[in-house]
Amino acid sequence: MGKPLPMEVISSTLLTQDELGTALAGLTVTIRASLTGVVHSPRCRQVGKKAEAEKTMTVGELRAAGDVRPCRTCGGAIVEKLSHDQTEQLEALVPILEARREQMREAERKEREEQDRIRRADMIDERAHHIVHRWDWKIEEEKRTVGRYPTSRRIAAVPCTDCEAEAVISFDPRSLDVSYRCQADPEHGFVHLNEESLAIWQSNDENKLIALGLVAPVLAGRDDAWTKTYATRVDDYRATVSALEAFDEEHPPPLRLVPDRRCGDCSGTLRLGPRATTGSQRIEAHYSCENRHADGKSRRHEQSSVDERVDRILHRRLRDHPSWATAAELEPSREKVAAHFGDLTKKTEIFDAHIGAAKSVDQLVKIRSRLVEELELVREIHERGGLAAAGLTRYAAGAPYVRHWTFTDLARAFLTRRIEVTGDSIKVVTVFEDGTPFQRLLRSREIRAELAELSQRQEELERELADLDRE
Ligand SMILES: [Zn+2]
Numbered sequence: 001m002g003k004p005l006p007m008e009v010i011s012s013t014l015l016t017q018d019e020l021g022t023a024l025a026g027l028t029v030t031i032r033a034s035l036t037g038v039v040h041s042p043r044c045r046q047v048g049k050k051a052e053a054e055k056t057m058t059v060g061e062l063r064a065a066g067d068v069r070p071c072r073t074c075g076g077a078i079v080e081k082l083s084h085d086q087t088e089q090l091e092a093l094v095p096i097l098e099a100r101r102e103q104m105r106e107a108e109r110k111e112r113e114e115q116d117r118i119r120r121a122d123m124i125d126e127r128a129h130h131i132v133h134r135w136d137w138k139i140e141e142e143k144r145t146v147g148r149y150p151t152s153r154r155i156a157a158v159p160c161t162d163c164e165a166e167a168v169i170s171f172d173p174r175s176l177d178v179s180y181r182c183q184a185d186p187e188h189g190f191v192h193l194n195e196e197s198l199a200i201w202q203s204n205d206e207n208k209l210i211a212l213g214l215v216a217p218v219l220a221g222r223d224d225a226w227t228k229t230y231a232t233r234v235d236d237y238r239a240t241v242s243a244l245e246a247f248d249e250e251h252p253p254p255l256r257l258v259p260d261r262r263c264g265d266c267s268g269t270l271r272l273g274p275r276a277t278t279g280s281q282r283i284e285a286h287y288s289c290e291n292r293h294a295d296g297k298s299r300r301h302e303q304s305s306v307d308e309r310v311d312r313i314l315h316r317r318l319r320d321h322p323s324w325a326t327a328a329e330l331e332p333s334r335e336k337v338a339a340h341f342g343d344l345t346k347k348t349e350i351f352d353a354h355i356g357a358a359k360s361v362d363q364l365v366k367i368r369s370r371l372v373e374e375l376e377l378v379r380e381i382h383e384r385g386g387l388a389a390a391g392l393t394r395y396a397a398g399a400p401y402v403r404h405w406t407f408t409d410l411a412r413a414f415l416t417r418r419i420e421v422t423g424d425s426i427k428v429v430t431v432f433e434d435g436t437p438f439q440r441l442l443r444s445r446e447i448r449a450e451l452a453e454l455s456q457r458q459e460e461l462e463r464e465l466a467d468l469d470r471e
C-alpha cells in the first residue's frame, strides 16, 4: 500500500481527533458519499448514481458522522488548500498512521493464523472423537494411514467409574483400539445390552477428554495445532468443575429455582437430560437419577409426563383455594433474591476464569448457558417479584376457570417441597400439606375472610328486612 493520501490521514480512525489537532480538524472538505461508505471528490468517475449529493463540511464534522473510506482514485474529497503549518502537521502524522496500520495488519494476520490453527485442531479432534466412539466406517478410513503412527500404546490412569480401584484407558495407534480396563473388575465401565457391550466409561466427560488426549496427538503427527489448542483441556475442565463444586459447597443456594426432584428408589437427585436423536432412536427430554443402581438399570422418566402429573396434583390442590398460590409467605425476600443474583454472578466469573481450553466441552457449554438463564430469571424475580415471575399471580386470577394448567418450573419450585419419582409413581409433597402450620395459617386466613364476607351479607339482609317491616 502506497503512502497515505491527505484524506486518508485526516479521516483515519487509527488517529484520534486530539492527535489530528484543531488546525487539521477545522479544514473543510467537499465530498460525495456512496451508499457503501466510500467517499469521493464530487467529480470522481467512480461515483455511483445513487451517491449522496455533494456536501461541504469540516474534517471534525466528517469524523463525527462515522467511519468513511476515501476512494483511492480521486483521493476521497476536495480538501481545502493546506497552509504550510498544516502540511507539516499532516506530514508528521503519516509515519504514526503507517506504524498503526502495520500493527493492525499484524494483529489481523495473527488472528487469521489462530483461526486456522483452531480449525485444524478441531478437525483432528473430530477424527479422534470418531475413533474413541468407535465409528466403524470412519475407523476404516483412518486405518489407511496407521502405518505412519508410532507403535507403542499410549495409556492414562484414571479412577474407575464403578469402584475405588484404578482403571487404565489405552490407545493402540496401529489398531486404533481405545480400551478401558478396571484393575479390580474387567466388567467395570461397561454394560451388556442384548449381547452388545456398551462402553459407559465414556459417558464420563473427563474420561472422554482423556481418551481424546491419547488419540489426537498421534493423528496430528508433526502438526502442533491440536496440542497448542487443546493440551490443557482436561486440566481446564477439571479446574472449572471443581471450582464450581467448591463454590456450591460453601454457598448453598439462597433460592430454589427448580423443584427438588428425587429418585424414588434411592433419593438421588434427578437431573434433566435433553431430547436427543441417536441413529433411528429418539430420546425425549427426561429426568434421570444421578446414581447408578445395583440392578444396572438406568432410572429415566420422561420429562413431560412427570411435569404433567405434578401440575395436575398442584392444580387439584389449589383449585378451591387459588389465593394460596399467591400467599405473601411464598414470596422470596429481596435479600435472598439479591444474594442469589450475587452468587450466580460470582459463579459465572469463576467459570470464565477457569474454562480456558475446555470452553467447547458440551457439558460446560450447557452449564454456562444454564447460568445465564438463571441470572435472567433472578433478574426478573427482582424486578417483578417471584410470584409474578413464576406466573402464579396469573394462575390465581384465572385458575378456577381452566381444566388443566401448566405451571412454570419456578412455580413448581415455590409450591413443592419435594417430588419423588419411580417407574410407576410420582409423589408430590406440596407446601400446602394438610395439618402443616402453613396450611393451617392459609386455611384460617381463608375462613376469616369468608366469615367477614358472610357477616357483611348478614348485616345487609337484616337491614333490608328491617326496612320491609317498617313499611
Ligand atoms: Zn473517487
Ligand SMILES: [Zn+2]
Pocket: 160, 161, 162, 163, 164, 165, 167, 182, 183, 184, 185, 188
Ligand atoms: Zn472398577
Ligand SMILES: [Zn+2]
Pocket: 263, 264, 265, 266, 267, 268, 289, 290, 291, 293, 299
Ligand atoms: Zn436413584
